Amino acid sequence: GAVVSQHPSWVICKSGTSVKIECRSLDFQATTMFWYRQFPKQSLMLMATSNEGSKATYEQGVEKDKFLINHASLTLSTLTVTSAHPEDSSFYICSARGGGSSYNEQFFGPGTRLTVL
Amino acid sequence: AQKITQTQPGMFVQEKEAVTLDCTYDTSDQSYGLFWYKQPSSGEMIFLIYQGSYDEQNATEGRYSLNFQKARKSANLVISASQLGDSAMYFCAMERRESNYQLIWGAGTKLIIKP
Numbered sequence: 001g002a003v004v005s006q007h008p009s010w011v012i013c014k015s016g017t018s019v020k021i022e023c024r025s026l027d028f029q030a031t032t033m034f035w036y037r038q039f040p041k042q043s044l045m046l047m048a049t050s051n052e053g054s055k056a057t058y059e060q061g062v063e064k065d066k067f068l069i070n071h072a073s074l075t076l077s078t079l080t081v082t083s084a085h086p087e088d089s090s091f092y093i094c095s096a097r098g099g100g101s102s103y104n105e106q107f108f109g110p111g112t113r114l115t116v117l
Numbered sequence: 118a119q120k121i122t123q124t125q126p127g128m129f130v131q132e133k134e135a136v137t138l139d140c141t142y143d144t145s146d147q148s149y150g151l152f153w154y155k156q157p158s159s160g161e162m163i164f165l166i167y168q169g170s171y172d173e174q175n176a177t178e179g180r181y182s183l184n185f186q187k188a189r190k191s192a193n194l195v196i197s198a199s200q201l202g203d204s205a206m207y208f209c210a211m212e213r214r215e216s217n218y219q220l221i222w223g224a225g226t227k228l229i230i231k232p
Contacts, residue, residue, distance in 0.1 A: 043222045108162040
């Protein structure tokens with residue numbers, strides 16, 4: 001199947017700093033990318049949906065100024081956690097979907113574990 | 118409201134036995150897809166099996182089969198001949214084709230296979 005990468009795999013940062021997470025589709029063009037957040041022992045929570053070249057659509061309760069999403073190309077989306085605080089510590093997962101109608105075209109990245117001290 | 122319900126927070130199963138993980142869903146969409154994913158402790162989401170709402174036959178992928186009962190709105194995952202490596206979290210998800218193909222997720226079931 002298609003491959004989606006995330007970078008970094010894990011990051012530890014100080015409170016108040018910003019962290020950027022990259023999500024790349026390596027062998028297909030991702031017209032839509034999804035960003036999820038997962039707390040320990042919980043399910044995935046959709047944060048936002050981004051389509052290439054347009055602004056991301058954020059889910060209710062997700063601060064768009066806090067979690068900046070950019071989907072500048074068909075192979076790259078970035079999530080920037082601005083002024084991170086300990087409560088932002090979580091596992092962040094992206095998924096990417098191609099332009100066809102097949103269900104097969106949504107693939108998940110390996111996730112990024114963020115710890116804010 | 119769109120919702121996925123997984124009523125089993127955790128399950129212990131003896132190795133080599135079959136196991137059924139429950140999933141019920143609620144949707145007003147006419148066309149949708151149902152997925153099962155496995156998430157080991159490493160965190161990666163591993164696709165297991167898919168069922169489309171208009172598929173009449175139950176999906177099968179190796180040891181995995183999906184017991185799809187549309188009238189009851191259930192999509193249970195059956196794992197035959199369980200293995201130690203099957204120990205993981207299992208999530209049921211529904212694809213909303215009418216909403217940018219977003220996935221609605223269940224709370225998950227933690228499956229532990231005992232030797």
